[in-house]
Amino acid sequence: xxxxxxxxxxxxxxxxxxxxxxxxxxxxxxxxxxxxxxxxxxxxxxxxxxxxxxxxxxxxxxxxxxxxxxxxxxxxxxxxxxxxxxxxxxxxxxxxxxxxxxxxxxxxxxxxxxxxxxxxxxxxxxxxxxxxxxxxxxxxxxxxxxxxxxxxxxxxxxxxxxxxxxxxxxxxxxxxxxxxxxxxxxxxxxxxxxxxxxxxxxxxxxxxxxxxxxxxxxxxxxxxxxxxxxxxxxxxxxxxxxxxxxxxxxxxxxxxxxx
Amino acid sequence: xxxxxxxxxxxxxxxxxxxxxxxxxxxxxxxxxxxxxxxxxxxxxxxxxxxxxxxxxxxxxxxxxxxxxxxxxxxxxxxxxxxxxxxxxxxxxxxxxxxxxxxxxxxxxxxxxxxxxxxxxxxxxxxxxxxxxxxxxxxxxxxxxxxxxxxxxxxxxxxxxxxxxxxxxxxxxxxxxxxxxxxxxxxxxxxxxxxxxxxxxxxxxxxxxxxxxxxxxxxxxxxxxxx
Numbered sequence: 335x336x337x338x339x340x341x342x343x344x345x346x347x348x349x350x351x352x353x354x355x356x357x358x359x360x361x362x363x364x365x366x367x368x369x370x371x372x373x374x375x376x377x378x379x380x381x382x383x384x385x386x387x388x389x390x391x392x393x394x395x396x397x398x399x400x401x402x403x404x405x406x407x408x409x410x411x412x413x414x415x416x417x418x419x420x421x422x423x424x425x426x427x428x429x430x431x432x433x434x435x436x437x438x439x440x441x442x443x444x445x446x447x448x449x450x451x452x453x454x455x456x457x458x459x460x461x462x463x464x465x466x467x468x469x470x471x472x473x474x475x476x477x478x479x480x481x482x483x484x485x486x487x488x489x490x491x492x493x494x495x496x497x498x499x500x501x502x503x504x505x506x507x508x509x510x511x512x513x514x515x516x517x518x519x520x521x522x523x524x525x526x527x528x529x530x531x532x533x534x535x536x537x538x539x540x541x542x543x544x545x546x547x548x549x550x551x552x553x554x555x556x557x558x559x560x561x562x563x564x565x566x567x568x569x570x571x572x573x574x575x576x577x578x579x580x581x582x583x584x585x586x587x588x589x590x591x592x593x
Numbered sequence: 594x595x596x597x598x599x600x601x602x603x604x605x606x607x608x609x610x611x612x613x614x615x616x617x618x619x620x621x622x623x624x625x626x627x628x629x630x631x632x633x634x635x636x637x638x639x640x641x642x643x644x645x646x647x648x649x650x651x652x653x654x655x656x657x658x659x660x661x662x663x664x665x666x667x668x669x670x671x672x673x674x675x676x677x678x679x680x681x682x683x684x685x686x687x688x689x690x691x692x693x694x695x696x697x698x699x700x701x702x703x704x705x706x707x708x709x710x711x712x713x714x715x716x717x718x719x720x721x722x723x724x725x726x727x728x729x730x731x732x733x734x735x736x737x738x739x740x741x742x743x744x745x746x747x748x749x750x751x752x753x754x755x756x757x758x759x760x761x762x763x764x765x766x767x768x769x770x771x772x773x774x775x776x777x778x779x780x781x782x783x784x785x786x787x788x789x790x791x792x793x794x795x796x797x798x799x800x801x802x803x804x805x806x807x808x809x810x811x812x813x814x815x816x817x818x819x820x
Contacts, residue, residue: 457594
């Protein structure tokens with residue numbers, strides 16, 4: 335049982351989805367992909383089928399975005415819509431079919447990253463929110479949070495500064511370091527606002543990966559009943575979800591009570 | 594980000610709307626020729642023509658990968674690229690910009706594919722409001738005859754074949770374009786489109802169009818480029 339943030343797409347039913355949608359959010363270089371890898375392995379060991387996915391990987395648009403970004407010529411409105419197209423394609427062809435088949439879908443970023451990037455670039459927040467309203471509400475959103483001072487050494491000693499991750503399209507007069515600091519500071523602040531609005535589970539991303547992994551496991555455990563136990567549950571699903579405005583946080587609470 | 598109706602820029606924007614076979618492209622071409630001859634700095638922009646996005650749209654259409662949602666979003670992306678890189682800068686520079694199809698095409702088509710009308714309108718909120726938007730009204734049968742006379746058969750998405758309305762392209766086209774006409778009937782009063790009877794002789798329609806365009810250019814003398 336899932337619902338979107340208010341807009342229904344033709345032919346995309348969300349109310350018969352058996353799987354769980356789990357989102358990992360966080361800025362660039364915070365360690366999301368490491369955690370996704372660990373979580374996938376762990377979930378599969380537990381007997382769950384897992385689909386891991388991320389941004390700009392869709393069959394329709396993925397290549398187009400990559401090519402366009404190489405030329406650095408995309409406007410901010412265009413980029414926002416290009417990413418939204420990519421997301422819609424992935425949602426319809428990958429995420430929803432997997433959820434329908436009962437998979438746990440682990441997604442490396444979701445609409446919140448897309449919204450944060452666009453809002454930091456000065457686009458009208460109401461316009462940005464509206465575009466993404468067709469996205470299904472996830473079962474859990476984990477936000478790996480880090481400060482810009484901890485983030486900088488990670489960028490320097492791993493991949494170096496990337497043009498887009500440094501917001502060079504915004505602050506082209508600056509060098510990459512100054513631009514990176516400014517851009518990521520603005521982005522982190524926007525994430526903090528979104529964390530409140532969309533009820534993120536905030537996880538401190540400073541400790542070593544093993545510790546973060548334990549916290550994520552505990553969080554995910556709460557929303558997943560083991561496959562065997564689930565088969566034994568006879569109560570009809572969704573009885574507790576009476577109101578239309580069920581906060582995201584309440585889903586795990588509800589499952590915990592029933593378990 | 595400026596919203597629809599909030600842009601204050603010196604150029605003029607004229608757009609044509611209507612179903613396929615309404616003759617709108619012919620009329621716009623004639624208007625273009627006249628404006629050029631009159632010495633205006635005039636630029637033409639076509640629906641679905643952004644060099645950055647076109648390849649993706651083309652591939653999606655050719656391989657029939659597009660759903661109502663991605664069809665809607667990829668066209669909005671294309672339009673955004675043209676708006677950001679062409680239409681707005683040109684209007685700021687004082688040009689006369691002509692568009693063959695504009696946001697109302699998306700409103701009519703996407704709603705006919707089942708997308709929520711309010712969502713689509715907000716999606717295009719960044720668009721510049723045209724100086725005049727012409728709508729070429731034509732009965733469906735006339736439009737179909739014109740298309741059939743001009744080329745063999747309808748294209749897949751143009752006939753709404755993706756919606757599975759009918760396996761017969763002619764019948765599918767009729768049903769889908771019928772839906773689009775209904776949407777336009779709602780859009781015309783909502784956005785104040787200027788209706789032109791597209792069954793009149795070509796010259797008569799063009800005369801009507803030129804008179805209306807001229808009235809909007811009188812306070813725009815600075816747009817004239819030296820002959």
